[in-house]
Amino acid sequence: MNVHWVDGKFNSQKKMIDMNPSDGKKAIEYRQAVDDSLSKHGIQEKTYLFTTDNENTMKASFPAHERTGCFAHIESKACQKALKDSKTLEKVRKKLRKISRKSNKSPKFKRLVKKEQTERQIQVVTLKQEVATRFTSTKIMLDSFLPSKPGEEIVPEEAKQNIDAINAAMKRYLSAKQYKELEISEKETGIMLNTLPTLKILEEGITKLGGEKYSTGSVVLTFLARFLVFLDGDEDDPVYLRTFKLKLQKEMIKRCHDNLNIRLLSLSSLCDMRYSKLKFLETLQKYKVRR
Numbered sequence: 001m002n003v004h005w006v007d008g009k010f011n012s013q014k015k016m017i018d019m020n021p022s023d024g025k026k027a028i029e030y031r032q033a034v035d036d037s038l039s040k041h042g043i044q045e046k047t048y049l050f051t052t053d054n055e056n057t058m059k060a061s062f063p064a065h066e067r068t069g070c071f072a073h074i075e076s077k078a079c080q081k082a083l084k085d086s087k088t089l090e091k092v093r094k095k096l097r098k099i100s101r102k103s104n105k106s107p108k109f110k111r112l113v114k115k116e117q118t119e120r121q122i123q124v125v126t127l128k129q130e131v132a133t134r135f136t137s138t139k140i141m142l143d144s145f146l147p148s149k150p151g152e153e154i155v156p157e158e159a160k161q162n163i164d165a166i167n168a169a170m171k172r173y174l175s176a177k178q179y180k181e182l183e184i185s186e187k188e189t190g191i192m193l194n195t196l197p198t199l200k201i202l203e204e205g206i207t208k209l210g211g212e213k214y215s216t217g218s219v220v221l222t223f224l225a226r227f228l229v230f231l232d233g234d235e236d237d238p239v240y241l242r243t244f245k246l247k248l249q250k251e252m253i254k255r256c257h258d259n260l261n262i263r264l265l266s267l268s269s270l271c272d273m274r275y276s277k278l279k280f281l282e283t284l285q286k287y288k289v290r291r
Contacts, residue, residue: 001037003047017041027060034061049217054259069259071220072206076135078251079202083138085247088240089195092188093130096141099166099182100129102173109173116165122158123147127166135206139199142192145184156193163189194241198248201227217268224256225280228287249287256289 001018018037022030038044052058054069054077083089103110103126110126117124128144131137145166146159163184171179205223231249233242266281284290 001034003041003043005046017043025057027057030057031061049261049264054255064261065263068217068261068265069255071209071224071256071260072135074252074255074259075202075205078248078255079138079199080132081251082244082248086240086244088191089244092191093138093141095182095184095188096145097130099170099184100127100141100144103127104129106173109169112169112173113166116168117162120161120165122161122165123149125162136199136203139196139203142196142199146189146192146196154193154196159193160186160189191238191240194238195244198231198241198245201230217265218271220260221262221265221269221284222280224252224289225283228252228289229283253287253289260289262290 001020002014002016004012004014007013018040020033020037022033025033034050035044038047048066050062050067051070052062052067053073058067083093103113113127114124125144125147128137128140130141134140145162146154147162148154148159167183170182174182205227208219208223228249231245231252233245237245262284269280
């Protein structure tokens with residue numbers, strides 16, 4: 001159990017106050033354990049909102065007016081669903097997982113990739129494998145295949161050099177048949193380059209709302225409104241990317257509608273003067289993100 005509050009200087013603060021096993025607990029038992037911890041620390045009367053994951057036990061433990069769902073979980077689950085439903089993206093991700101798995105399991109292949117990168121005088125990057133249960137793992141995997149310097153945008157030509165290095169290493173390491181199966185084509189490189197910007201925005205949301213620098217609720221709805229507009233896409237998007245964005249948008253709307261405490265998050269957003277000029281509530285109404 002972590003508690004979050006704002007101190008006298010309006011700085012966000014966080015503290016872990018308890019750790020209890022939750023396996024096998026019924027909703028009533030879970031809620032009692034939470035209330036006991038809050039009471040023990042003298043903050044039960046000061047607690048006005050609980051942020052939980054979006055499982056049924058959590059929904060049963062806390063009434064809708066006291067609870068809001070974890071936005072990072074919502075983003076992650078929506079992204080997993082949208083990626084899985086895109087045959088084009090799933091095919092590319094499957095190939096990248098196979099390549100990165102070989103890099104993780106074979107020191108020889110990893111050395112060959114490093115050697116090819118060094119010979120091309122490009123950044124030496126270890127290939128990362130996608131992990132289904134880890135937030136932003138798809139982006140982390142793509143970043144390792146299409147690297148860029150911290151804080152800088154990807155330069156397509158430099159990223160393609162890294163793909164050339166990986167292909168060259170595979171050609172030396174694999175049989176001709178295996179290489180033909182796993183060679184990364186120019187088209188697949190383009191698919192990765194087109195998909196990464198959307199995944200970067202997803203990561204931005206998860207970073208803002210997770211970890212030690214957990215933000216106040218004032219960020220959630222304003223970020224969501226901007227993201228939903230972005231997911232409308234534009235006429236230049238390839239079909240697979242537009243399909244992915246619209247599926248992600250649909251998943252986000254449904255999951256946010258079902259799990260976010262719009263009333264309290266709206267109040268916290270309206271009280272934050274940084275966002276007073278943004279018409280985020282009208283945007284959310286347009287996309288029917290209400291509860």
